[in-house]
Amino acid sequence: MRFNVVFMVLDTLREDYASGLGKLEGMGFVKYENAIAPSNWTIPSHVSMFTGRLPSSHGMHEDRDTHASNFGKLSAANLAVERKGVLGELRDRGYAVQAFTANPLVSPVFGFPFPECDVFDEAGEVTEVRRYVRKAGGNWPRGAMKMVRDGKTGALVRRTYKAVKRRAPRLLDRSPLEKGSRYIIDSLESWKVREPFMLFINVMEAHQPYSWNDGKPGAEATYCYLTGKPYRLKLDWGSKYRKHAELATSRAVDIAESAARLPKNTLFVVTSDHGQLLGDQGKYDHGYFLDDALLRVPLYVKYPEGVKPFSQREGHVSTSEIPFLIESVLYGARAELGSACVAAESFGPQWPVMDFAKDDGERRALAPAYRHKVKIYTHGGDFTLDASTGAIEDRKDGVTDKDVAACLKSLPLGGARPA
Numbered sequence: 001m002r003f004n005v006v007f008m009v010l011d012t013l014r015e016d017y018a019s020g021l022g023k024l025e026g027m028g029f030v031k032y033e034n035a036i037a038p039s040n041w042t043i044p045s046h047v048s049m050f051t052g053r054l055p056s057s058h059g060m061h062e063d064r065d066t067h068a069s070n071f072g073k074l075s076a077a078n079l080a081v082e083r084k085g086v087l088g089e090l091r092d093r094g095y096a097v098q099a100f101t102a103n104p105l106v107s108p109v110f111g112f113p114f115p116e117c118d119v120f121d122e123a124g125e126v127t128e129v130r131r132y133v134r135k136a137g138g139n140w141p142r143g144a145m146k147m148v149r150d151g152k153t154g155a156l157v158r159r160t161y162k163a164v165k166r167r168a169p170r171l172l173d174r175s176p177l178e179k180g181s182r183y184i185i186d187s188l189e190s191w192k193v194r195e196p197f198m199l200f201i202n203v204m205e206a207h208q209p210y211s212w213n214d215g216k217p218g219a220e221a222t223y224c225y226l227t228g229k230p231y232r233l234k235l236d237w238g239s240k241y242r243k244h245a246e247l248a249t250s251r252a253v254d255i256a257e258s259a260a261r262l263p264k265n266t267l268f269v270v271t272s273d274h275g276q277l278l279g280d281q282g283k284y285d286h287g288y289f290l291d292d293a294l295l296r297v298p299l300y301v302k303y304p305e306g307v308k309p310f311s312q313r314e315g316h317v318s319t320s321e322i323p324f325l326i327e328s329v330l331y332g333a334r335a336e337l338g339s340a341c342v343a344a345e346s347f348g349p350q351w352p353v354m355d356f357a358k359d360d361g362e363r364r365a366l367a368p369a370y371r372h373k374v375k376i377y378t379h380g381g382d383f384t385l386d387a388s389t390g391a392i393e394d395r396k397d398g399v400t401d402k403d404v405a406a407c408l409k410s411l412p413l414g415g416a417r418p419a
C-alpha cells in the first residue's frame with residue numbers, strides 16, 4: 001500500500017498558544033505530548049525534521065560567521081550533498097513533492113529540495129511574479145506587461161498593492177495579521193493531486209511582525225540582553241502574539257478541512273519549527289536561547305485509514321523523529337514515538353550580534369554566546385550541556401545523575417560541522 005504524506009509546519013507557534021489545534025482531535029488527529037523542536041529557529045529545525053538528524057549532525061546551523069542573512073550558500077551546499085532526508089527518499093520512490101510555503105527560508109533558495117515550490121506572502125503568490133520578471137530578463141515593467149497579456153492581472157495587482165502598502169503601512173492596514181495562508185488554502189483547493197504525493201506546507205501567521213513598527217528585534221534585543229543594556233523598543237508582543245497564534249491555529253484547522261478531499265490513505269503531520277520569545281527578561285524573537293517558549297511545540301498526527309496510530313513510548317518526542325514516523329508508516333512498520341533523552345541545540349545567535357559591539361570589551365563579552373549548548377529533556381525534567389566545556393548547567397531537581405549519564409551516552413552530539 002502506498003501512502004501519501006502531508007507535512008504542515010505552523011512556523012513560530014508555541015505549544016502553550018496552540019490550544020486551537022485541539023479541534024484537530026475531532027478530525028481524527030492524535031496529539032503527542034511534550035514535543036520538542038531540535039533547534040530554536042527555522043532552517044536547522046526544518047532540516048532536522050526532514051533528515052532526522054540533530055543540527056550538530058546535519059551541519060546546517062548558525063555560528064559566529066554564519067548567520068540567517070548569509071545562510072543560503074551553506075544551506076544549499078550542505079543539502080545538496082545530504083541524502084536529502086525523507087524528501088529525497090520519497091522522490092526516489094516516485095513521489096510528487098510539492099511545497100506551499102509562506103516562509104522563503106524553507107524553499108529551494110535555501111537548498112530545500114522541493115521540485116514544485118510556491119512561495120506566498122500576504123499579497124499572494126511570490127513565485128509567479130518572480131517567474132515572469134525572470135523570463136523578462138529581470139525587467140519588471142516588461143514582466144508586468146506580459147502578466148497582463150496572460151490574464152494574470154490579479155496576482156500583479158496584489159503585488160503592486162503590497163509595494164504601496166509597504167510605503168504607507170499605517171494608512172492601509174492596522175495589523176499585519178495575514179501572512180499568506182489564505183492563498184495556501186486556495187492553492188490546496190485547486191491543486192491537482194497526483195499520487196503518491198508528499199505535500200509540505202509552512203504557515204507563517206504566528207511569525208512576527210505583530211505590528212508595523214516591530215522591525216527585526218532579534219539581533220539588537222539579543223545584543224542588549226547579552227550586554228545588560230536596555231532594548232530601545234517597547235514591542236508589547238506579550239499581548240499581541242496570542243491573536244496571531246490563534247489565526248495560525250484556525251488556518252491550520254481550515255487547511256486540514258480542505259485536505260479532507262485528499263485520498264484517505266494520507267498521513268498528515270502538524271507541528272511547529274520553534275516557538276517565540278515575547279519579551280520576558282528582555283528576550284525577543286526566536287533563535288539563540290534554549291527556553292521552553294522556543295523549544296516546546298505542538299505535534300498532531302492523523303494516520304492513513306487502516307493504520308493504527310503509534311503510541312508515545314516516552315515522556316518527550318523530538319520533531320526530528322518525523323522522518324522515522326513517515327518511513328515507518330510507509331514501510332508498514334509498527335513504531336512508537338518518543339525517547340528518554342530529547343535534545344535541542346544552539347551554537348549562538350543566528351544574527352550578527354557582534355556588529356553591535358562598540359569595542360573589544362563588548363566583543364569579549366559577546367564571545368561566550370557562541371558556545372555550543374544542548375538542552376536535554378529527560379525523566380524528571382531537563383538540563384543543559386555546555387558542549388564546549390562539558391559543564392552541566394540549569395539541571396532541574398528531578399534529573400538524576402543516572403539520567404544525565406544515560407543521555408550524554410546515548411545522544412549523537414557531534415558538535416562540529418561536517419566537512
Ligand SMILES: [Zn+2]
Nearest residue numbers: 011012042273
Ligand atoms: Zn521558523
